[in-house]
Amino acid sequence: MKYVDEYRDGELARGVAAAIAREASPARPYHFMEFCGGHTHAIARYGLEDLLPENVRMIHGPGCPVCVLPMARIDLGVACARDPRITLCAYGDLMRAPGSNGLSFLKAKADGADVRMVYSTLDAIRVAEKEPNREVVFFAIGFETTTPPTALAIRAARKKGLKNFSVICNHVLTPAAMTAILESGEKDGALVEGFVGPAHVSTVIGTRPYETFARDYKKPVVIAGFEPLDVAQAILMLVRQINDGRAEVENEYVRAVTREGNRRAQAEIAEIFELRDSFEWRGLGWLPNSALKLKDAYAEFDAERRFGLVAAPAADNPACECGAILRGVKKPRECKLFGTVCTPDAPMGSCMVSPEGACAAQWTYGRFREAAKAAAQRSVA
Numbered sequence: 324m325k326y327v328d329e330y331r332d333g334e335l336a337r338g339v340a341a342a343i344a345r346e347a348s349p350a351r352p353y354h355f356m357e358f359c360g361g362h363t364h365a366i367a368r369y370g371l372e373d374l375l376p377e378n379v380r381m382i383h384g385p386g387c388p389v390c391v392l393p394m395a396r397i398d399l400g401v402a403c404a405r406d407p408r409i410t411l412c413a414y415g416d417l418m419r420a421p422g423s424n425g426l427s428f429l430k431a432k433a434d435g436a437d438v439r440m441v442y443s444t445l446d447a448i449r450v451a452e453k454e455p456n457r458e459v460v461f462f463a464i465g466f467e468t469t470t471p472p473t474a475l476a477i478r479a480a481r482k483k484g485l486k487n488f489s490v491i492c493n494h495v496l497t498p499a500a501m502t503a504i505l506e507s508g509e510k511d512g513a514l515v516e517g518f519v520g521p522a523h524v525s526t527v528i529g530t531r532p533y534e535t536f537a538r539d540y541k542k543p544v545v546i547a548g549f550e551p552l553d554v555a556q557a558i559l560m561l562v563r564q565i566n567d568g569r570a571e572v573e574n575e576y577v578r579a580v581t582r583e584g585n586r587r588a589q590a591e592i593a594e595i596f597e598l599r600d601s602f603e604w605r606g607l608g609w610l611p612n613s614a615l616k617l618k619d620a621y622a623e624f625d626a627e628r629r630f631g632l633v634a635a636p637a638a639d640n641p642a643c644e645c646g647a648i649l650r651g652v653k654k655p656r657e658c659k660l661f662g663t664v665c666t667p668d669a670p671m672g673s674c675m676v677s678p679e680g681a682c683a684a685q686w687t688y689g690r691f692r693e694a695a696k697a698a699a700q701r702s703v704a
């Protein structure tokens with residue numbers, strides 16, 4: 324398949340891996356963070372870490388929309404769904420994200436709340452059109468990639484004169500999270516020397532917003548696509564930057580990303596949304612200017628204002644290490660609940676829910692590779 328097969332070519336991947344092994348200095352370690360859950364998934368699925376030399380280590384980042392949503396926001400959605408006037412529409416990977424007291428959208432639905440899984444924002448608009456007597460609330464999540472579709476839905480609702488459609492906006496911003504990682508990294512123990520930068524997010528915002536990380540923090544960023552060869556090539560480019568003492572923004576994903584990004588999508592976002600003063604992220608805490616809310620001009624579509632919804636503080640399960648994993652200071656295996664109490668069928672934390680979550684990726688792919696590796700070592704011994 325064009326643009327897929329050539330980026331999954333095993334021979335080429337082994338060639339890039341050989342170049343990484345050749346060029347990475349054995350005298351030093353390299354620590355790179357793949358920001359996106361999509362990259363975490365690709366690394367786990369295609370066994371990329373097995374191709375890397377021991378001293379080139381990948382740190383999982385917080386770029387999984389479901390994972391970074393704090394419990395308080397899930398609770399807010401559950402409370403909204405329990406309002407008998409409301410039909411809550413949400414993307415499928417949110418359904419099992421755990422809120423307080425073991426609640427989730429799925430459990431609220433089982434208890435009788437009107438919760439519907441949708442594949443797009445326009446599905447939610449269609450529900451509102453078909454059922455004018457219901458208040459239809461779309462629970463919007465995601466980074467800059469999923470923000471434009473929410474903006475378009477709000478514009479469509481206004482154009483159609485829909486009075487029963489609104490949005491709980493949880494859209495968050497990638498550069499703010501990267502800044503938080505770098506600001507907290509040293510004291511928390513995460514030593515991030517460079518980033519494999521987001522793919523889809525960067526198609527929207529371009530490469531320009533990352534320039535501050537190269538210029539002000541002296542951290543290289545290489546934007547990469549989600550295929551295994553994209554990621555491997557980006558790691559090689561990061562190794563070369565570190566070896567050369569460079570800190571630049573480079574673009575491996577030239578087939579989709581430009582420096583300026585998608586201006587039309589940026590304009591749609593700017594038309595509808597503005598910065599929140601502060602927003603809570605799972606693992607990263609409250610970050611200033613890190614999320615979006617609807618502008619006053621679109622207040623009628625803001626479910627939080629319309630229904631007086633206020634997020635109450637909620638504490639994570641103390642045994643769950645999602646926070647540390649999202650900050651890049653722990654790996655899924657370091658959580659005592661991994662694979663015992665917490666599995667994708669019964670997730671205790673958000674990182675086990677979405678396929679993009681580090682724990683889900685480790686559960687789905689990593690544990691089999693570990694078992695195969697251990698078996699191979701036993702047979703050699």
Ligand code: SF4
Binds near residue numbers: 643645672
């Ligand atoms: S294994 Fe489960 S409980 Fe542990 S960090 Fe991951 S999601 Fe949280």
